[in-house]
Amino acid sequence: MAKGQFIAIEGGEGSGKSTQAKLLAEALKARGLDVDLTREPGGTPGAEAIRGLLLHPPGEGWGAEAEALLFAAARADHVARRIKPALEAGRWVVCDRFVDSSRAYQGGAGGVGDETVRALHEIGSGGLRPDVTLLIAVDPTVASRRIAQRDGNAADAIGGRGQLYHAAVARAFKEMAEAEPHRFVLVDGNGPPEAVQARLIGALTPMLEQDR
Numbered sequence: 001m002a003k004g005q006f007i008a009i010e011g012g013e014g015s016g017k018s019t020q021a022k023l024l025a026e027a028l029k030a031r032g033l034d035v036d037l038t039r040e041p042g043g044t045p046g047a048e049a050i051r052g053l054l055l056h057p058p059g060e061g062w063g064a065e066a067e068a069l070l071f072a073a074a075r076a077d078h079v080a081r082r083i084k085p086a087l088e089a090g091r092w093v094v095c096d097r098f099v100d101s102s103r104a105y106q107g108g109a110g111g112v113g114d115e116t117v118r119a120l121h122e123i124g125s126g127g128l129r130p131d132v133t134l135l136i137a138v139d140p141t142v143a144s145r146r147i148a149q150r151d152g153n154a155a156d157a158i159g160g161r162g163q164l165y166h167a168a169v170a171r172a173f174k175e176m177a178e179a180e181p182h183r184f185v186l187v188d189g190n191g192p193p194e195a196v197q198a199r200l201i202g203a204l205t206p207m208l209e210q211d212r
């Protein structure tokens with residue numbers, strides 16, 4: 001059985017990841033591929049429970065290291081119980097965020113450091129990396145407008161962090177993409193969803209043609 005392909009969609013808040021992940025899963029299914037659409041943090045009952053603890057923390061919230069460990073724990077469960085079995089069964093996995101979010105948010109903006117996040121990922125998930133990571137970038141004012149329209153004032157514990165934090169997240173993503181150009185594809189997320197989707201599909205064309 002051929003191993004499936006693992007596609008991660010990354011980017012800052014409001015860049016359109018969830019919208020694009022859904023559209024991409026539909027487009028891949030329409031090509032006859034067996035697709036598992038999932039997300040992080042989450043994707044399994046245990047990881048979804050950890051998601052609740054991370055986005056709506058009890059008490060005074062988590063310290064930076066505890067937060068990084070919780071994301072790694074959620075991911076370990078998700079990889080072991082859902083992503084790896086799907087790939088081994090020849091399915092394609094489309095994941096709305098993966099380890100590069102931990103590298104950008106906890107490692108970069110949160111100050112835990114890239115090496116530590118990667119070490120946690122090695123322990124928890126055997127260092128699994130996507131075959132391709134689609135990094136969606138939008139103008140920050142566009143992203144803020146979309147989030148305000150979607151959420152009003154109801155930000156979660158991480159989305160509600162200040163502008164400086166989210167600017168550091170964006171910088172960390174950019175640096176990762178520059179450092180690993182063979183894995184990352186930078187996608188312009190400005191414009192209507194259908195136009196962004198066409199760019200994503202364009203970026204995946206070599207992978208799709210290889211699979212024919």
Ligand SMILES: Nc1ncnc2c1ncn2[C@@H]1O[C@H](COP(=O)(O)OP(=O)(O)OP(=O)(O)O)[C@@H](O)[C@H]1O
Pocket residue numbers: 011012013014015016017018019020146147149150159189190191192193194196
């Ligand atoms: N290309 C687009 N043009 C206009 N609005 C969009 C576009 N893509 C998504 N939206 C809208 O913007 C909001 C945020 O989109 P979405 O939830 O897909 O982003 P996200 O990157 O997954 O956000 P988050 O990381 O905060 O969960 C939603 O209300 C969505 O309908």
Ligand SMILES: Cc1cn([C@H]2C[C@H](O)[C@@H](COP(=O)(O)O)O2)c(=O)[nH]c1=O
Pocket residue numbers: 013040041071097098099100101102103105106158159
């Ligand atoms: C996987 C992952 C996520 N986050 C943050 C990013 C968002 O603020 C929330 C939830 O994600 P959503 O796309 O808005 O649903 O969690 C993070 O800090 N580190 C991670 O590894």
